[in-house]
Amino acid sequence: MTTFDFTPLFRSGIGFDGLTNALENAYRTDNNSGYPPYNIELLDENEYRISLAVAGFKEDELDIEINNGRLTVKGSQQQNNEGKKFLHHGIANRNFERSYQLADYVVVKGAALKDGLLHIELVREIPEAMKPRKVVISAENQTEKLIDSESKAA
Secondary structure, eight states, X not given: OOOXXXXXXXXXXXXXXXXXXXXXXXXXXXXXXXXXXXXXXXEETTEEEEEEEOTTOOGGGEEEEEETTEEEEEEOOOOOOTTOOOSOOOSOOOOEEEEEEOOTTEEEEEEEEEXXXXXXXXXXXXXXXXXXXXXXXXXXXXXXXXXXXXXXXX
């Protein structure tokens, strides 16, 4: 098994401890089957869409679950090939499970099944406290006055 050393990436970052776990999980996850094929689209700066090709699946045969920041899509069909005689059987009717790790503040807005594609709409909702803001630089004596007025108010 190949191991990667991500230490150089973390020399200038603080609080990215979960990133190493995410990288490890991505490396270990066995999504090599390629089924079902999918796209991930960037619709806007904070909007995304995952589209999975799930032809042949009905809405009640698909399950979408979010747990601890992990989006999991499962499909399960009952195989009913009794009495059928295939000369060629190339359409995949197999069960599947796909997982996606969601970044912080990414939530699922909804999902729709249309024309054999399952579309899952995602949006990143950044809290006001996390949005960029300007910090005013003031003279040293003004900072002391600001601290004194805040401590009197508390």
